Amino acid sequence: MDFNADHFTLFGLPRAFRLDARMLDSRYRELQAQVHPDRFTAASDADKRLSMQWATRANEAYQALKKPLERANYLLHLAGHDVQAESNTAMPVEFLMEQMEWREATAEARAGRDHLELERLFQRLRDDLDAHYEALAGLLDDQNDHAAAAEAVRRLMFLEKLLIEIDDALASLED
Amino acid sequence: MALFQIAEPGESAAPHEHKLAIGIDLGTTNSLVATVRSGLPIVLSDEQGRPLLPSVVRYLKDGACETGYAAQAHQASDPKNTVVSVKRFMGRGIKDIAHVEAMPYDFVDAPGMLKIKTCAGVKSPVEVSADILRTLRERAESALGGELVGAVITVPAYFDDAQRQATKDAAKLAGLNVLRLLNEPTAAAIAYGLDNAAEGIYAVYDLGGGTFDISILKLTKGVFEVLSTGGDSALGGDDFDHRIFCWMLEQARPQPLSPQDARLLMTKAREAKEFLSTRNEAPIDARLASGESIDLTLPVETFASITQTLISKTLQSVKKALRDAGLKAEDIKGVVMVGGATRMPQVQRAVGEFFKQEPLTNLDPDKVVALGAATQANLLVGNHTGDDDWLLLDVIPLSLGLETMGGLVEKVIPRNSTIPVARAQEFTTFKDGQTAMAIHVVQGERELVDDCRSLARFELRGIPPMVAGAARIRVTFQVDADGLLAASAREQTTGVEAAISVKPSYGLSDDEVAGMLKDSMTHAKDDAVRRALKEAQVEAQRMIEATRAALESDSHLLAADEIVKIEAAIEKLQLTMLGDNRRHINLAMDDLGFVTQTFAQRRMDQNIKRALAGRTVEELQQEAGE
Numbered sequence: 151m152d153f154n155a156d157h158f159t160l161f162g163l164p165r166a167f168r169l170d171a172r173m174l175d176s177r178y179r180e181l182q183a184q185v186h187p188d189r190f191t192a193a194s195d196a197d198k199r200l201s202m203q204w205a206t207r208a209n210e211a212y213q214a215l216k217k218p219l220e221r222a223n224y225l226l227h228l229a230g231h232d233v234q235a236e237s238n239t240a241m242p243v244e245f246l247m248e249q250m251e252w253r254e255a256t257a258e259a260r261a262g263r264d265h266l267e268l269e270r271l272f273q274r275l276r277d278d279l280d281a282h283y284e285a286l287a288g289l290l291d292d293q294n295d296h297a298a299a300a301e302a303v304r305r306l307m308f309l310e311k312l313l314i315e316i317d318d319a320l321a322s323l324e325d
Numbered sequence: 326m327a328l329f330q331i332a333e334p335g336e337s338a339a340p341h342e343h344k345l346a347i348g349i350d351l352g353t354t355n356s357l358v359a360t361v362r363s364g365l366p367i368v369l370s371d372e373q374g375r376p377l378l379p380s381v382v383r384y385l386k387d388g389a390c391e392t393g394y395a396a397q398a399h400q401a402s403d404p405k406n407t408v409v410s411v412k413r414f415m416g417r418g419i420k421d422i423a424h425v426e427a428m429p430y431d432f433v434d435a436p437g438m439l440k441i442k443t444c445a446g447v448k449s450p451v452e453v454s455a456d457i458l459r460t461l462r463e464r465a466e467s468a469l470g471g472e473l474v475g476a477v478i479t480v481p482a483y484f485d486d487a488q489r490q491a492t493k494d495a496a497k498l499a500g501l502n503v504l505r506l507l508n509e510p511t512a513a514a515i516a517y518g519l520d521n522a523a524e525g526i527y528a529v530y531d532l533g534g535g536t537f538d539i540s541i542l543k544l545t546k547g548v549f550e551v552l553s554t555g556g557d558s559a560l561g562g563d564d565f566d567h568r569i570f571c572w573m574l575e576q577a578r579p580q581p582l583s584p585q586d587a588r589l590l591m592t593k594a595r596e597a598k599e600f601l602s603t604r605n606e607a608p609i610d611a612r613l614a615s616g617e618s619i620d621l622t623l624p625v626e627t628f629a630s631i632t633q634t635l636i637s638k639t640l641q642s643v644k645k646a647l648r649d650a651g652l653k654a655e656d657i658k659g660v661v662m663v664g665g666a667t668r669m670p671q672v673q674r675a676v677g678e679f680f681k682q683e684p685l686t687n688l689d690p691d692k693v694v695a696l697g698a699a700t701q702a703n704l705l706v707g708n709h710t711g712d713d714d715w716l717l718l719d720v721i722p723l724s725l726g727l728e729t730m731g732g733l734v735e736k737v738i739p740r741n742s743t744i745p746v747a748r749a750q751e752f753t754t755f756k757d758g759q760t761a762m763a764i765h766v767v768q769g770e771r772e773l774v775d776d777c778r779s780l781a782r783f784e785l786r787g788i789p790p791m792v793a794g795a796a797r798i799r800v801t802f803q804v805d806a807d808g809l810l811a812a813s814a815r816e817q818t819t820g821v822e823a824a825i826s827v828k829p830s831y832g833l834s835d836d837e838v839a840g841m842l843k844d845s846m847t848h849a850k851d852d853a854v855r856r857a858l859k860e861a862q863v864e865a866q867r868m869i870e871a872t873r874a875a876l877e878s879d880s881h882l883l884a885a886d887e888i889v890k891i892e893a894a895i896e897k898l899q900l901t902m903l904g905d906n907r908r909h910i911n912l913a914m915d916d917l918g919f920v921t922q923t924f925a926q927r928r929m930d931q932n933i934k935r936a937l938a939g940r941t942v943e944e945l946q947q948e949a950g951e
């Protein structure tokens with residue numbers, strides 16, 4: 151095993167967006183079963199440190215592949231096509247308008263302490279996200295269109311952030 | 326990987342030798358020690374056959390101490406020297422502790438962690454905990470007849486870094502080799518899961534004496550994976566006692582209480598609480614030092630209603646943990662109840678209603694954590710063979726972040742990240758020739774540094790002098806398998822390893838470091854900052870005046886509770902205005918803006934109506950045309 155291998159290689163998985171989640175889980179566990187610090191409580195300090203670094207590495211790789219947005223980001227990064235989330239903020243107007251509407255609906259439901267409405271918004275956005283990820287899979291795995299995929303990822307970043315905002319709003323109602 | 330094979334468990338010099346390992350549940354109220362014997366976990370009892378050790382330490386004049394039942398017997402007669410529930414003080418300062426006024430101790434405040442003055446000297450919570458742990462170590466050594474290889478010590482899942490570090494320090498002080506700090510609900514899940522060959526997603530609801538934890542775990546064959554965790558490290562059975570205590574004072578209105586009487590009434594409150602778990606009402610009678618006597622009856626319904634908010638607080642944490650795991654209550658296959666306080670019927674009822682299923686209470690809620698800890702300890706020292714093996718993946722309960730400009734927090738490692746975990750963050754200098762830099766690490770979910778817990782202040786020295794912004798210092802934060810944080814730093818452009826000193830905040834005795842941080846952070850931008858602050862203060866003042874004027878003329882548009890909210894927001898803004906933190910002022914202004922939003926809308930509507938009343942469209946059009 152190579153400590154510096156990419157995340158897909160580390161788990162012996164094909165480098166693709168569509169991914170067998172069960173396979174990822176089991177590969178991750180197999181690796182952790184080998185390297186986790188719990189296996190090295192009686193080892194030398196050097197080995198303990200090494201074990202911690204490996205287990206940390208396994209966790210990092212697992213996190214990067216588990217969530218679709220991060221996986222897409224990582225794939226684009228491997229392809230030398232970074233998403234430039236910070237420098238490239240240009241977005242089509244209608245997309246931004248849509249975002250505003252979502253945000254307003256959320257703020258309104260929050261101000262009105264409308265729990266049900268927030269739950270509804272949350273679910274709707276979740277469904278929306280699923281559809282977006284379907285499309286992204288096509289761009290990355292079938293069309294190999296990195297530019298379009300990067301654009302899709304940038305939108306998805308907005309949407310995922312929105313999802314967190316709705317979630318926060320839900321949490322704030324419970325406090 | 327060669328290194329790993331050498332250390333493979335079970336492959337030590339004498340593979341079949343059974344190593345002595347223990348698990349300790351260091352509880353707020355009770356502590357226990359357990360071990361695995363002939364493949365089965367058992368709790369080790371004292372010479373009188375009692376499994377629990379009350380977490381009570383009494384200090385004596387000659388410097389010695391007694392622990393457990395012996396100490397407990399004196400808690401009312403010698404309250405100042407008898408420390409109970411010390412776990413609540415671990416890694417905590419006086420200002421962190423609720424209900425200090427009801428406590429009989431002579432506290433000494435020390436930076437980060439308080440201390441208690443006793444007749445045997447000033448004791449830190451770490452020392453008091455070590456005395457409990459030492460008793461348990463000795464109990465185990467005499468029961469097992471040999472030297473211990475190591476111990477797994479449990480901590481509430483929601484314990485932060487300071488509390489964990491304090492626990493580990495206490496164990497070391499007690500002469501224990503700490504194999505691992507293990508989260509209490511995770512320990513319970515191990516005991517439960519292995520016992521029942523359980524698979525699926527489980528919730529562990531652990532309400533002990535002083536802490537509440539909720540963990541959501543996925544159990545599959547050979548893996549215990551914590552998906553999320555939440556809770557309150559200062560909420561437990563003690564708080565239910567305190568509610569009864571307050572109720573008693575309200576009902577009986579006695580003279581101000583002596584420390585002895587306060588302790589006596591707290592004990593009575595606890596007895597009543599436990600009594601009510603099987604009865605409909607509890608008689609409470611007590612004779613106070615003043616000669617007054619208290620004679621009350623507490624009906625179970627009253628008890629339920631005065632403690633209802635405590636239970637809803639736990640359910641809020643449950644909801645948050647479920648959300649963090651991306652799950653709904655329906656997804657939970659079983660709810661494991663842990664901790665003595667889950668014996669209260671109203672707790673079981675509320676949890677059952679929330680999850681729409683009977684909680685699992687077949688395990689002894691007092692022992693399950695210790696049994697799980699012993700089982701894990703046995704695994705860690707390599708007593709297991711072959712298939713009899715599992716992997717435990719736990720998480721960090723609270724986010725780790727860094728202080729940035731203006732007292733805001735930038736999250737570096739989010740809560741519920743699987744440990745061990747590391748993140749690197751880059752910093753740069755903002756003054757020419759700057760060779761040192763201070764970094765402040767905090768833990769918590771809030772946006773402001775002041776609302777989070779300060780963990781450590783790192784001082785980076787020896788940065789090669791360069792123009793401002795040229796140095797690139799990469800700081801790596803590493804959280805280990807015990808959930809403890811360490812940091813290292815390196816200057817990237819030159820490769821110089823910057824010297825780094827990591828001090829847990831509770832060990833910090835000099836204000837210098839804090840001062841240095843403040844200086845270096847604000848000096849360069851001092852003037853700009855001061856101007857922005859002044860502007861914010863002026864704006865805040867204007868906002869307050871405007872709101873006051875609106876309240877004066879139009880308060881009839883508001884319900885009483887709305888007025889209270891607005892006034893509270895004004896008050897808060899007034900307070901923050903006195904300080905020098907612009908961000909705080911802006912946040913307080915936002916708050917006030919938020920609570921007055923509907924008010925503004927209603928005033929607008931009213932004004933429009935007034936303006937329109939009795940006018941014709943023509944008139945209005947004329948006006949508009951002018």
Ligand SMILES: Nc1ncnc2c1ncn2[C@@H]1O[C@H](COP(=O)(O)OP(=O)(O)OP(=O)(O)O)[C@@H](O)[C@H]1O
Binds near residue numbers: 352356380595666
């Ligand atoms: N029958 C009962 N009914 C109600 N409460 C009970 C009962 N028995 C014990 N308790 C309460 O349970 C609490 C102690 O529980 P437990 O021993 O699990 O806590 P702990 O492990 O010491 O604390 P923690 O886990 O919070 O550190 C006390 O508040 C005690 O009064």
Ligand SMILES: [Mg+2]
Binds near residue numbers: 352534
């Ligand atoms: Mg406990």
